[in-house]
Amino acid sequence: MSTADAAQWPLWEVFVRARRGLAHVHAGSLHAPDEVMALRNARDLYTRRGEGISLWVVPATQITASSPDERDPFFDPAADKTYRHPTFFALPEGVEHL
Amino acid sequence: MAQLADNDIPAPEPPGHDALVQEIEAAQRGAAQRPGRPEAAPPAPPAPHDEEELQARFDAVIAADQKIEPRDWMPDAYRATLLRQLAQHANSEIVGMQPEANWISRAPTLKRKAILLAKVQDEAGHGLYLYAAAETLGVDRSQFLDDLDAGRQKYLSFINYPTLTWADTGALAWLTDGAAIVNQVPLCRSSYGPYARAMVRVCKEESFHHRQGFDALWALTHGTDAQRAMAQDAIDRWWYPALAMFGPPTRDSVHTEASMRWRIKRFTNDELRQRFVDICVPQAEALGVRLPDPDLRWNEERGHYDFTEPDYDELRRVIKGDGPAGRQRVAHRRRAHQAGAWVREASAAHAAKRRARAAADTAETGADIGVDIGVDTEESAA
Ligand SMILES: [Fe+2]
Ligand SMILES: [Fe+2]
Numbered sequence: 001m002s003t004a005d006a007a008q009w010p011l012w013e014v015f016v017r018a019r020r021g022l023a024h025v026h027a028g029s030l031h032a033p034d035e036v037m038a039l040r041n042a043r044d045l046y047t048r049r050g051e052g053i054s055l056w057v058v059p060a061t062q063i064t065a066s067s068p069d070e071r072d073p074f075f076d077p078a079a080d081k082t083y084r085h086p087t088f089f090a091l092p093e094g095v096e097h098l
Numbered sequence: 099m100a101q102l103a104d105n106d107i108p109a110p111e112p113p114g115h116d117a118l119v120q121e122i123e124a125a126q127r128g129a130a131q132r133p134g135r136p137e138a139a140p141p142a143p144p145a146p147h148d149e150e151e152l153q154a155r156f157d158a159v160i161a162a163d164q165k166i167e168p169r170d171w172m173p174d175a176y177r178a179t180l181l182r183q184l185a186q187h188a189n190s191e192i193v194g195m196q197p198e199a200n201w202i203s204r205a206p207t208l209k210r211k212a213i214l215l216a217k218v219q220d221e222a223g224h225g226l227y228l229y230a231a232a233e234t235l236g237v238d239r240s241q242f243l244d245d246l247d248a249g250r251q252k253y254l255s256f257i258n259y260p261t262l263t264w265a266d267t268g269a270l271a272w273l274t275d276g277a278a279i280v281n282q283v284p285l286c287r288s289s290y291g292p293y294a295r296a297m298v299r300v301c302k303e304e305s306f307h308h309r310q311g312f313d314a315l316w317a318l319t320h321g322t323d324a325q326r327a328m329a330q331d332a333i334d335r336w337w338y339p340a341l342a343m344f345g346p347p348t349r350d351s352v353h354t355e356a357s358m359r360w361r362i363k364r365f366t367n368d369e370l371r372q373r374f375v376d377i378c379v380p381q382a383e384a385l386g387v388r389l390p391d392p393d394l395r396w397n398e399e400r401g402h403y404d405f406t407e408p409d410y411d412e413l414r415r416v417i418k419g420d421g422p423a424g425r426q427r428v429a430h431r432r433r434a435h436q437a438g439a440w441v442r443e444a445s446a447a448h449a450a451k452r453r454a455r456a457a458a459d460t461a462e463t464g465a466d467i468g469v470d471i472g473v474d475t476e477e478s479a480a
Contacts, residue, residue, distance in 0.1 A: 008446070009446070011233070028227060028230050028295075028296070028299075029230045029233070030226065030230065031239075033445045033446045033448070033449035034445075034448075034449035034452060034453070036452075037445055037449070044219075044223075045223055045226055045227075048216075048219070048220070048223070049303075065169070067169070068167070068169045068170050068171075
């Protein structure tokens, strides 16, 4: 028998919250037949040493990503607005806490 | 855990272990702190069809020591090199479970058994991290497994040697997992992002493998004469297979030049082998064992140990599957996979049933009924 049977299982992206106060961070991916098994497998694969207190699994096909080819045009609007950073503004000497 | 205590003598930290662990953490920090400011970014992307400009941009990313990510353009040869390396690496983790699994049922104490189980489970995990990294390049992991089962895909040669005594599990972990760390720590800074990230996880876990192997040998070398002899015998047999893990000498390696240029690899096989020998000698002294090489001695001028290189002809034969346990390993892997088919079929059937039921419920009530699977448990658990 070929291994192709397992390949029919969808790909899930796994996100782990390491501890309270932190966001979930992408940890990797895995294959599983459904979300229940995806969570169990994610626990066994990515949190064997207490790396997380909460897991998200998301079907990889459900993620929409920006394209690397249009990276610069897509993020362009942020590039020429240096005044959005506080360091854009020169401070007179002696002024603090601003 | 108290119930796992046995009468072992606790081993000290093996000399040189610290430096490797620090290097893994530095690689992780390096990737996290890479500046995202515009001045540090590679040049603007060209039109997607201009091959020459795409190549130039790729080269600029590599030259700036930044990461290539899955959806970036990459030269076909870079992709092929990565896939070859990832496949060989992942397969080694998967087949590499077998030599030690051989001793799980016969471990001398409950503590050693629990540790060995955890280690073998880690190796399965390493295979999965690496398959996941390979899949970001658009291949399917079933391809790797089919190639492995058909004998088309290689894995590390040491796996084709048998584990004859309990001391082999210690020697194998101390030497071959030790060699794996030396090989893999620089891969935490590999130019391909998913590979580098997988390797950070792998290396952190490998250092537990390395340590527990040293610890198991320490217990034996501080035991009876028979136990000491058993440890020495295992080390005698595993030393050269471990040295061979670094691959053919750089002068004969067909892949080294390109892999180094692309920063997939960071050091030559010979540099890594030397580093491994230099790390092992003081650890062997601490254990009170002899490394089976009469020509092993410190070379003041080079600042390294001189040593006898492994038999590379044997290495070539064993990689082709000629090792004492070669055919057995692949046959066992195939058998285990076939024996697990019913589990995969059952879970697929169960998932299909649940999907059908959820669809029927939705049609009936017109509402989308969520399945309570306890995703966010930290609120109640903490
Ligand atoms: Fe491993
Ligand atoms: Fe390992």
